[in-house]
Amino acid sequence: MVNFGKKLMADQVDEWKGYYINYKLMKKMLKQYVQQTQHDEKDREQVLKDFSRFLDDQIERIVLFLLQQQGHLASRIEKLAEKRTALLEEYDISQVYQLHDAYREVGLDLIKLLRFVDVNATGIRKILKKFDKRFGYKFTDYYVTTRANHPYSQLQQVFKQVGIVAVVGALSRNLEYLQHHEGSFVSIYDRPAVTLKDPIIDQVNHAVQKLTHATNFMQFLGQHALIVQEDAESESEDLVGDQSYHFMSLVLNLVNTFLYMVNTYIIVPTADDYAVSLGAAATVCGIIIGSMAVAQVFSSVYFSAWSNKSYFKPLVFSSIMLFLGNLLYALAYDLNSLIVLLTGRLLCGLGSARAVNRRYISDCVPLKMRLQASAGFVSASALGMACGPALAGFLQIKFKIYSLSFNQSTLPGWVMCISWLIYLLWLWLTFKEPEHFTKTLVNEQPSESGRQGNSNLEAGLAEPLLQGIERRQDENSEVNDDTEVESESSHEPATSIASAYRLLTPSVKAQLLIYFMLKYAMEILLSESSVVTTYYFSWSTSAVAIFLAILGLTVLPVNAIVGSYVTNLFEDRQILLASEVMVLIGIIMSFCFTPHYSIPQYVLSAFITFVFAEVLEGVNLSLLSRVMSSRLSRGTYNGGLLSTEAGTLARVVADATITAAGYLGTDLLLNVTLLPSLVICIVSIAAALYTYNNLY
Structure with missing residues (x-):
């Protein structure tokens, strides 16, 4: 992997080297x-001021050069616009095509300038993080x-590029205008942006989105999966080719x-x-529902590790555990055993393969389709969340076959069991194990007690859940020059939950x-x-x-x-x-x-809290992917697992x-369970305010 210092040098435009x-x-x-601080030659306050002034000078040089280049581009577009007006009046088609090429050349220079800003913005973020690491967490907070x-912020010029976006708009409008010169000259402002077909415009828009973190629905939805997308220019380096990609295997992961x-x-x-x-x-329903989550705490770890070597086997294991778990859940009624019921739910939790589903998308879906696959993962989760309660509402029937009872309590188990x-049969017949597992395992030879092999397995086979932002911005370490040599171990993935926890900064x-x-509030x-609405409203x-199905259906809109x-x-x-404040209000x-207690109060508060x-x-997972260490973007114990x-x-x-609050009585259940939510929400707001400027 290329470290950031070398990548910075490689990405520099030769004639602009003095401005990075x-x-x-x-x-x-x-x-x-x-x-100097260790030998008391300088105090921390003096260091902070000295470094702030130096960083100010660096940013000022970048900004002044940026404004100069924006002016050049704006001038070129203005001259081309004058030429375009004259040519279209004469309707000289050959000259119009040449003009189109001239606009595209401006577009290429604009992309070069956008990448210049992005490289410098990344460098500023990284040096702020490095200062915090060396001298204490407060420097970034102070500087930002x-x-x-x-009001005269030059830092904002680097991170919030209104000027460049204006140039982008002018270029896009003129290119679109030329593309449709044959007949009706429709403005881009009268048409959706997706109708712009020129590849230069696509590249410019991608660069702007990367720089400003602008999103669309698909990108925002994909963020929920914590599978952040790579740059378009990284597509040539993508190890997942179209030939090795297997669509049905992806479908099976999404169905899972x-x-x-x-x-x-359900x-x-x-x-x-x-x-x-x-x-x-x-109120024992709390234990019944939660026992699945208890087992998932453990299953997430071993499924994450298992997916380093295979996807098919853990999915088969997941299906078998969920089949058996639902079977026990359904049989518990006739066996009159709460233990059997809880055992069934625990087995269901042990079959949670969400870590496998995520990592399959990261590892095995081509870069150009990864965004859609990530959004599909989140959509499948949201639809499942809505369909579960809705399906339970249809299972309001009661009958017996021999000694087996089928009713609203057992039918969810029987339906999921089938x-x-x-699904297990479908998986067995159609799933295709990715080729890179077989190839890598055959070619990989152990060396030095297997350390290198294990490193390849972690870093190569199991690409991170947090692909993209941190991989681009914090790639595997800092520059190794003559004055500073860092150990390889400082760049390796975390090898345990404890070592992963030690990498967490206050922001993370x-x-x-x-x-x-937010998960606590939603689960409460x-x-x-069911208990609350039955007690207060007799639902x-x-x-x-x-009610629960409607809540679930709000996710996608x-x-x-x-x-x-x-x-x-x-x-x-x-x-x-x-959003935190609104959750608190809810x-x-x-x-x-x-x-x-009124139905409108309950329904309105529930919708505010849930939505x-x-x-x-x-937005939480988007920010998490930006502030998390690159060491937590790889291996088994990654950021996705921690979240x-x-x-x-x-x-x-x-x-x-x-369940604990149930012992105090159903009349107190609502307020007693909401009190921890209230306290945790207030604490989380305080934490967000405390780290606010480090989320820049």
Whole structure:
């Protein structure tokens, strides 16, 4: 892998070399500052001011050059526009085509300038992170607070490129105008942007999106999967070719994702009734629902490790465990055994192959299709979440075959049992193991006690869940020059949960806490919905199922609005903080303050909590991928696993809280379970504010 220092040198335009950030020099300065502070030659306050002034000078040189180049491009476009007007009046087709080529040359220069800005923005982010690592976490907070929010901010010129975007707009409009010179001259402002066909415009738009983090619905949806996309220019380096890609195997992975989410939520409307039928309290539904998450805490780890060597075998194992788990869940009614029921749910949790589903997309889907596959993963999860309760609402029938009972409590188990059996047969007949497993395992020879082989297996076969932003910006380490040689071990993937935890910065910890909070709040809302609505409103199982299904169906429309519009108007950190506040408002509104708890209050508060938790999840994972160490973007113990574990642990704690609160009485259940949500939400808001300027 190429480290950032070498990549910075390789990406530089020769005639612009004097205008790039001097990353190597600043690294040397940091080393000198460390030595000086250790020998009391300088105090930290003096170091902070000296380095701030030097970084100001670096940024000013970049910005002034950037403005100069923008002026050159704007002047060229203006001259071409004058020429275009004259040529179109004369209707000289040959000259119009030459003019089109001239515009495309401007487009290529614009792409070069956009990459210049991106390289420098990456260098600034990295040197800020490196300073924090060496001298303490507060430098980035200080620098961003004092520079980014100042009315004369030059830092904003690098990260928020209004001037360049204006040039992009002028170029795109003129190219579009030339493309349709034959007849009706329709403006780009009257047509959707997707109708622009020129490849230069596509490349320019991609560069702008990368620089400004602009998103569309597909990209925002894909962020929920924590599988961030690579650059378009990286496509030639993609190891997954079209010939080795197997579409049906991808479909099977997505179907596994869908069925697992259906399996998770199909029992929610009836779990309380099932518990009562077995002689337990209705609030034991929390343990019934949560036991699946308990097992998933462990299954996520071994499935993540297993997917280093195979995808087919873990998917087969997953299907068998889920088949057996649902069979036990269905039989528990006639066996009159809560233990059998809980054992069945635990087996279902042990069959959670979501880590495999994610990593299949990362490893085995070509780069040009990875965005759609990531969005498909999230869509399958969302549809499964909606279909689970909806399906439970249709299973309101009761009959017996021999000694087996089929009713609203057992039918979810029987339906999922049959579904997983069919899926297992489909998987066995049509799944194709990726070719790179076989090729690599055959060619890989052990050396030096197998250390190199293991490194290849981790770093080569199991490409990260966090592909893209961190791989581009934080590639495997810093420059190794004569003044500083870093050990190889400092760049290797984490080898355990403990070592992964030690790599977490305050910003990453804050994002994981926020993820824990939103999953906790959503699980409390969903898992106790049946008990709460039955107690306060006497809702039937079908009514609860419809309510939960409608909640689940809001996921895709909400993400469409946020991904296509909101994220392009506001920074992710602004959306993050606003969403947290709205979740807090939803939680406060959910409390029962009077003896007469109304349906409108419950439904409105539930929708606010659920919808803004969904919005929060997308921006949270987007920010998490940016602030997380590159060492957590590879191997078994990666950032995707950590976020999955945080979310799963939140569900476990939430479901346990429901069952524990049940001992205080159903009348207190709602307020008692909402109180931890309120506290965790307030703490997460404080954490977001504390790390706000480090999310820049």
